[in-house]
Amino acid sequence: MARTPLCDKSGMRKGTWTAEEDRKLIAYVTKYGCWNWRQLPKFAGLARCGKSCRLRWMNYLRPNIKRGNFTQQEEELIIRMHKNLGNRWSTIAAELPGRTDNEVKNHWHTSLKKRVQHNSIINEEIKSKHIESTQERDISFSQVTTPASSQNTNGPLSPISSSSGFSSTTYSYQSSNHDLDDFGFLDGFIESMDQSFWLDDDLSTIVQDNTNCAFQNQDTTTNDVFLVSPNNSSNESNLVLDNDFSSFLDSYEESTVDSFWTQPYEADMSHVLYNQQWGFLE
C-alpha cells in the first residue's frame, strides 16, 4: 500500500509517513496552523519537504476527512461533474464534503471510469439495435407506402438526437430531464447534507470558547479550522501558548477528540493531545 521509506539527495525523507511523523505534523498544524509549508517541516521537526507535508495534511490528516466507500450519491455526482468538467478533480472534490481531490481521482480511475465506459458500450449497443429496428421498420413501411426519397433519417425518433452518450439504465437522475449544463440538481444534493458534515460543531464551539489562547484561522474554501499562535514568529510566545494550550486541551478532550480526528490515527492523535509529547519547540 505504501512506499518503502527512503531519502532524496538532500536527506529529506520520502515514502510512507510513519505514525510519529503524523503526530508531529498534526500537533504542529493544530497549534500553529499551516502558515508556510516550506518552513513548516523545520519547525515541526520533520525531515520532509514542505510539499510532502502539505500533501500529507491535505489528503490524510486534516480534520473532517471522510474515509471509506463512496456512496451512490457521491458516485453519481462525480460521474455527472466529470462529464461536464473533465479531469478537474479539485473542483469535483469541492462538491463532496470530506473527500479529497486525490481520493476522487483515484476512485474515478479505479472504479467509475470503467463503469462509465461499460455503460457507454451498453448504451451504444442499445442505440445501434434501436437504429437497426427503426431502419427495418422504415424499410418495410416504405416498401408499402413511402417512396425511398422521402425518408427522414433525422426525425424525432432518431436516437442520435436524444442521446447524451451516457447510459440511462444505471443512473436515475438521467431520466429526470436535467439539461446537461444545468447544475441545479447539485444544489439540492448539497442542501441535503448535514452542516455538521462540513465542520464539526464541537470544534467550532471549542475555538470560540478558547480565543484567549489561540485564535481561529478558518480556510473559507475548505472550512478547515486551525488554531494559530497569537504571535507564531516568536518561540517565547509559543511557549506561553503551550501552557495555555494545556488547559485548552483539558477543556475539550472529552467532547471533541473522538469526533474531530478521523481514522486511521485517531488513537495516536489522542495520545498527542492528552500527553503533549511533541518534542519540539521546547
Next chain:
DNA sequence: AACGACGTCAACCGCCAGTAG
C-alpha cells in the same frame, strides 16, 4: 501452497498561476 495478474490508493513529480519584491 505458489504464483501471476489485476486492483487499490498513498505518495511523488512536474507544471502552472498567483504574488511579492
Next chain:
DNA sequence: ACTACTGGCGGTTGACGTCGT
C-alpha cells in the same frame, strides 16, 4: 517587466492486497 517563491493541481508511479488459476 522581470524573477523568485509558493501553493495548488493533475498525471503518474509503485508497494501492497486480493483474486483466480
